[in-house]
Amino acid sequence: MTASSSTPQVGSRDHTVKWFDETVTVPPQARELLENYRHIPAAEVQDHVVTLRNKAWEVWPYPCLGQFRFLELNLANRADIYPQLLSRLRGGDQRFLDVGCCLGQDIRKLVYDGVPSENLAGIELEAGFVELGYELFRDRDTLKSRFAVGTILDEDWVVLKEWEGQYDVVQLGMILHLFTWEEQARVFEHAIRLLKREGDVAIIGQATGNLDGIASPSWRKNTFRHNAETFGKLISEVERSTGTRWEVTASLDDGLSVHDGKRTWDDPKTRRLLFEVRRKQE
Template identity: 25%
Template sequence: MAEITRESPISSAEALPLDDRLYKLADAELEFLKATVDQDENSIRERVLTVQRNKEYPYPCIWAFHFVDLQMSQNPAYSMGTDVRKLALDGYPASNIVGCDLHAAYINLGHELYQDSNEKCPIWFIADDMFDIPLDNTNIEVEHKDLSDITTLSQLIGRVKYLYIGAVFHLFNESTQLAIAQRLARLVSREKGVVIFGRHQGSETPSVVSDNVWRYIS
């Protein structure tokens, strides 16, 4: 079994200073935010800057406004639910989508940005730790609940057909990256056509990025 080293917390003192000048939206991102947040560009900007100022988990991707990037649709979060909302807007059945983050704070910030909630938003969001997904079937009974009744990732074992994971692997060392991959494999269905995809930092040579976040890229 792969050894797990959990993510080290980042203090607010280590966070990069926010810079509004980094706020630059591509045309597709602006079009999406106009459809989901507000038609007024100034209102969009202020809403995005407001949620960015939350420093509970000051990741570099928040500093760089990646939470409003349409990363999944560009694949050939720190997204705060942006990618899955774009997926639904593009026509994928929202009732078949589950979004998950370790930190409920990001889910709540996503609701603040898009002015919706789990009651209003047809996409179901949960906060859970992927390392709690068991690697065997001991003492676990997978219930095929409606997605809107899901509260843990373990309840999705064997049910996921398309699995996207973004900006996660590089937060952990190599052994823990293997542990993540093993748990993702538990979630996906065994039917033909299953896809696991994502977007992470990488390097031809495994190394650590020493920028206070200590990302491990391989």
């Protein structure tokens, strides 16, 4: 489905686009985090969230910001992954990196759930999102997590070299579908560089997927939306290019409001891809 030139495209900051919700009912889990992590008064939460989202929309108008998806706390809601991740990270000797962390809600949720903040880190293309994350959570003076601003695609990026081999778990949260197949392979190659060389390390995440696994004619041509099969194929390619071996778990589900009739701009075969890629223990 190709939009006509007069149809607003992703990238438009216009508040009339279909993926911009004027307001939101803050879900209970996000409300609990905002009220109890750094004690934002209950009566302020609603306006605070909308104000911060509107500022973030000006940095870059991602549909997930338009729809307040950062309030869904997607990592914490991964029942297949989160309890085990928490117990690993609470131990204090394991480190987690969130690539494309945006406002950093998953990092704050981990801290709220008892993980030492100095063991968490984020990589983000837009400095403005990192700044707004501090503003949203009011934790500039307390959060010890480190953030690097730059692109995960750049193999010569100094941060990739400095942080190489340091992480136990890397998250790619709602970022893969922004990239072409070749770029996605590079993202995984770089994520593997950032992981520790030994032990039970993993790359976890979610992305916009598609029942057919297709290169999408979206705002950026040929960005790829996976199904479980195409995702497995991508990781096989990465295994060959990196000389490493990975256990892949991937599935599509009905997240991202695919069935509530709100994604009227989107391909009806859109689904959410969930994945976990763990190093094979020989």
